[in-house]
Amino acid sequence: MTPPTADALDDPGALPKHHEPTQSERKVILASSLGTVFEWYDFYLYGLLATIITAQFFSGVNETTGFIFALGAFAAGFAVRPFGALVFGRLGDMVGRKYTFLVTMGLMGVATFCVGVLPNYAAIGVAAPLILVLLRMLQGLALGGEYGGAATYVAEHAPNNKRGLYTSFIQTTATLGLFLALLVVIGTRFIVGEDAFKEWGWRIPFLVSVLLLGVSLWIRMQLEESPVFKKMKEEGTTSKRPLTEAFGQWANLKVVLIALFGAVTGQAVIWYTGQFYALFYLEKMMRVDGATTNILIAIALALATPFFVIFGWLSDKIGRKPIILTGLLLAALTYFPLFSALERYANPAMSHARASAPVTVSADPASCSVQFDPIGKTKYDTSGCDVAKSFLAKAGISYNNIETAGTGKGATVQIGGVTLSIADPSVLAGDDRKAAISAFADEAKAALTTAGYPDKADPAAMNKPMVVLILFIMVLYVTMVYGPIAALLVELFPTRIRYSAMSLPYHIGNGWFGGFLPTIAFAMVAATGDITFGLWYPILVAGLTFVIGLVFLPETFRRNIDN
Structure with a gap:
């Protein structure tokens, strides 16, 4: 890429002239975003x-492991995104941006429709989750080729001084897609009822996608090829080996690594914490019902989405780097107080119970297993510690651990001022063991109820405006780190390898560091018993990205991308 001149760096108006979009090109950009x-x-x-x-496809395992498996299947779609980036990025750099869109859209739509008609675990057994994971992987491959093409396509149509603004509309599409999905899910829940939705109505949003597929393919057929790529094609300067050029040459690979670890990884964990982990946290940990959770998230998204465009526009004025780094730092510093406030306002009874009657498990650590079963068959009934922690994990109760190694004491659970002893199940067998475990569960449930721990969040006690405000703040961080990043990535790489070079770091960051966040965070919670422990993952990744970006990430907002 030809570097900008000194004059261009001092005066944005001195940038090489980029064509002004025509009315038809504006429609093309809109069509691409839709x-x-x-x-x-x-x-x-x-x-x-x-x-x-989880209930439909992973019913053959215990509840906690089943939920982690479901999140793992969710993450499987992200795992293959970098491979989609390589396959479709290469095609996009060699053949063109437009045709890649059509292939990725068709693959995504068909895979989604198939999820809607897939028989569940009760019908076809273990084949159901296996096919589900396969369909998720097909979706991930398609999405891996989508983003880089869309961002590149829009940026190559935009004027130099409005590239952040134009590409910010692409940045809104992930949130708008989530928002649209929320609306369809909420609408279906209300139309068919919650019981019917859990039984069969959940399939309707997946089946509706076939209509969206038709509309989307029609929209994509209206697209014209990027003028920058078309000019390069006519001049015969397209790359013959874009992957080798992008990742086999140190000058380009170095920029790929800086983009990945100095911008995208932190952006990814903030995106998925603010928009997905918050959703899972409310529903799974705070025991807020699914319909209410969806509505609260939808309101926060609707309020915050315009800020993608605002921060994209602002990045054209002051640069991409300061906005992205500020978002990273704010998120890392405030996640713990924000999630603590989320608990306080979403389920005040739970928050009060945790403060007034904390739960502790006292046991010899040698007798305790990690409360995450990778094959879903462990019963955790061979030690008092395992029985206690298994019960608390399934109940969604946060607890502290006290080590009693060398004291000769058995495992005990303290709930506020009540101490429960657990009979050692290893010395019992058959019905006696089951009876002892059942007796402990009954005593623990009664103690939790007495201490004020609720089974479900009380909608009447919930401070919904404050919950929406907290969710809005977290999504606002998302808009800061995500709004300008498409323009940044496009500007880092030359036209001939742009699609491939920007797609891979984006999808490694968002597919692996971000996509696996819910699974990693909930596994950390299950392993420690602390419902906030999973936040350390996004905080540490965002903090590390801030430091690397501050030192190594270049400012790009005044670069010419026509070369």
Whole structure:
């Protein structure tokens, strides 16, 4: 890429002249954004319905492990996104941006529709979750080729001084796709009723995607090829080996690594914490019902979405880097107080109970297993510690651990001022063991109820405006780090390898660091018993990205991208 001149760096108006978009090109940019909205709608339906999908496709394992498996299947779609980036990025750099859109859209739509008609675990057994994971992987491949093409396509149509603004509309599409999915899910819940929705109505949003597929394909057929790529094609300067050029040459690979670890990884964990982990946290940990959770998230998204465009516009004025780094730092510093406030306002009874009657498990650590079963068959009934922690994990109760190694004492659970002893199940067998475990569970439930721990969040006690405000703040962080990042990534790489070079770091960051966030965070919670412990993952990743970006990430907002 030709570097900007000194004059260009001092005066944005001195940038090489980029063509002004015509009215038809503005329509093309709008069409590209709308098509991407529908593709994100398809992808995020699964995340919204993870709890129901757990019951439908992972009913053969215990509840906690089943939910983690469901999140793992959700993450499987992200795992393959970098491979989609390589496959479709190469095609986009060699053949063109437009044709890649059509292939990725078709693949996404068909896979989503198939999830809607897939028999569940009760019908076909273990084949159901296996096919589900396969369909998620097909969705991930399609999405891996989507984003880089859309961002590149829009940026190559935009004037130099409005590239952040134009590409920010692409940045809204992920949130708008999630918002659209939320609306369809909420509408279906109310129309068919909650019981019917859990039984069969959850399939309707997936089946509706076939209509969106038709609309999206029609929209994509209206697109024209990017003028920058068309000019490069006519001059015969397209790359013959874009992957080798992008990742096999140190000058380009170095920029890829800086983009990944100095911008995208932190952006990714903030995106998924603010829009997905918050949703899972409310529903799974705070025991807020699914319909209410969806509505609260939808309101926060609707309020915050315009800020993608605002921060994209602002990045054209002051640069991409300061906005992204500020978002990273704010999120890392405030996640713990924000999630603590979320508990206080979403389920005040739970918050009060945790403060007034904390739960502790006292046991020899040698007798305790990690409360995460990777094959879903462990019963955790061979030690008092395992029995206690298994019960608390299934109940969604946060607890502290006290080590009693060398004291000769058995495992005990303290709930406020009540101490429960657990009979050692290893010295019992058969019905006696089951009876002892059942007796402990009954005593623990009674003690939790007495201490004020609720089974479900009370809608009447919930401070919904404050919950929406907290969710809005977290989504606002998302808009800061995500709004300018498409323009940044496009500007880092030359035209001949742009699609491939920007797609891979984006999808490694968002597919792996971000996509696995819910699974990693909930596994951390299950392993420690602390419902806030999973926040350390996004905080540490965002903090590390801030430091690397501050030192190594270049400012790009005044670069010419026509070369």
